[in-house]
Amino acid sequence: MQHFISLENLNIEVIRELIEDAISFKKRNAYPNLSNHYISNLFFENSTRTKLSFEMAEKKTGMEIIYFDAESSSIKKGETLYDTVKTLNSIGVECFVIRHWEDRFYENLISKFDVPIINAGDGCGDHPTQSLLDLITIQEEFGEFRDLNVVIVGDVVHSRVAHSDAKILQRLGANISFATPEFWRDSTMTMGRYTTIDEAIPKADVVMLLRNQNERHSQQYDEGNFLSLYGLTKERASNMKAHSIIMHPAPINRGVEIDEDLIESPKSRIFTQMTNGVFARISVLNYVFNS
Numbered sequence: 296m297q298h299f300i301s302l303e304n305l306n307i308e309v310i311r312e313l314i315e316d317a318i319s320f321k322k323r324n325a326y327p328n329l330s331n332h333y334i335s336n337l338f339f340e341n342s343t344r345t346k347l348s349f350e351m352a353e354k355k356t357g358m359e360i361i362y363f364d365a366e367s368s369s370i371k372k373g374e375t376l377y378d379t380v381k382t383l384n385s386i387g388v389e390c391f392v393i394r395h396w397e398d399r400f401y402e403n404l405i406s407k408f409d410v411p412i413i414n415a416g417d418g419c420g421d422h423p424t425q426s427l428l429d430l431i432t433i434q435e436e437f438g439e440f441r442d443l444n445v446v447i448v449g450d451v452v453h454s455r456v457a458h459s460d461a462k463i464l465q466r467l468g469a470n471i472s473f474a475t476p477e478f479w480r481d482s483t484m485t486m487g488r489y490t491t492i493d494e495a496i497p498k499a500d501v502v503m504l505l506r507n508q509n510e511r512h513s514q515q516y517d518e519g520n521f522l523s524l525y526g527l528t529k530e531r532a533s534n535m536k537a538h539s540i541i542m543h544p545a546p547i548n549r550g551v552e553i554d555e556d557l558i559e560s561p562k563s564r565i566f567t568q569m570t571n572g573v574f575a576r577i578s579v580l581n582y583v584f585n586s
């Protein structure tokens with residue numbers, strides 16, 4: 296049994312295996328059999344992709360899903376996350392996929408439970424299964440990570456995707472840069488250099504856009520002018536290299552981070568990322584139970 300909290304504490308060989316397994320599950324349309332396990336998805340922040348692609352992964356591996364809805368649960372009566380997990384574990388749930396608004400929510404859980412805890416996004420901290428699906432998408436496209444130029448664009452300071460992706464891509468040998476407004480820089484992100492989107496685009500192999508995390512902002516910004524000042528316009532996209540790709544974890548603020556017309560353009564891998572999310576999560580479920 297393993298927890299799956301962050302890619303930071305996994306060695307590169309394990310991460311490469313997770314990627315290879317996911318690509319193999321996708322190609323072969325064949326999945327590990329986890330039909331003897333009960334699992335619950337505990338989401339305390341909204342989600343469409345992560346929650347439902349975990350559910351798809353759980354169904355494809357034959358797992359029994361014990362449904363949990365935070366709004367109608369006893370969390371609303373003040374029950375803690377620990378007591379919620381303890382309760383579900385007591386009635387037989389053997390794995391927890393948790394998204395929570397608190398950074399590092401898992402610290403109070405991982406030493407106390409000997410069933411897998413999977414981080415489906417903690418506050419502004421980490422989003423390791425999103426990182427894994429991003430890595431799968433890049434590997435499918437380029438075959439390797441070493442020396443790829445990846446520019447991470449937008450709301451870096453509030454984005455758990457940026458935090459997770461920058462760290463693992465650097466470990467895998469990619470060159471990271473950040474093209475972000477001054478007010479969304481993150482002084483802790485020292486693995487890449489800060490640049491402007493106009494400077495970065497012509498050099499980038501991967502243009503990785505971020506969602507503006509409006510629910511985490513304490514100060515307003517000029518959303519109306521964001522695209523022209525900091526986002527991926529059609530004009531900027533025309534300066535991309537022939538082989539370079541556009542990624543975005545979604546949900547997308549259409550016309551804010553990216554011009555609407557680019558979302559389903561030939562360079563976009565945004566919906567491929569979503570497809571890969573299912574296989575990334577199958578790979579993670581296989582890892583937590585079978586390694």
Ligand code: CP
Nearest residue numbers: 342343344345544545
């Ligand atoms: N990319 C991502 O985490 O999307 P959701 O918030 O919809 O899960």
